[in-house]
C-alpha cells in the first residue's frame with residue numbers, strides 16, 4: 001500500500017471518531033471520565049499519526065524538494081493540534097475546568113479536520129507528484145512495519 005493511502009485510511013477512522021465525540025461531548029457530560037478517557041486516547045492517536053507522517057513522509061518530501069511552504073504549514077498544524085490536546089489533558093483533573101476541556105477538545109477536532117483536508121488536498125497529491133509510486137510503496141512498507149510493532 002502507498003503510504004498516502006495508509007494515511008487517508010487512518011484519517012477515515014479518525015473522522016468517524018470525531019463524529020462520535022462531536023455528538024457526545026457538547027451534551028450532557030456528567031463526569032470527568034466521559035471527557036478524560038476519550039481525550040487521552042485521541043491525544044495519543046493523533047500524536048502517533050502525526051509522528052509517522054513527519055518521520056516517514058514529510059522528511060522524505062523535504063529531502064527531495066528542500067524546504068517547502070506547504071510542508072511547513074502541515075508541520076505547524078501538528079504543533080497546534082498537539083498544543084490544543086495538551087491543553088485538554090492539562091484540565092481534565094479539575095471538574096471546574098471541564099467546560100474549558102470540552103470546548104478545547106471540540107476545537108482540536110475542528111483544527112484536525114481542516115488539517116486532514118489540507119493533507120488530502122495538497123500534501124498527499126504533492127507527495128504523489130514529487131516522490132512517485134515506487135517511493136510511496138516503499139514508505140508504505142515502512143509504515144506497516146512501524147504500525148505492526150505497536
Ligand SMILES: [Fe+2]
Nearest residue numbers: 050053078119
Ligand atoms: Fe497530519
Ligand SMILES: [Fe+2]
Nearest residue numbers: 007053116119
Ligand atoms: Fe494526517
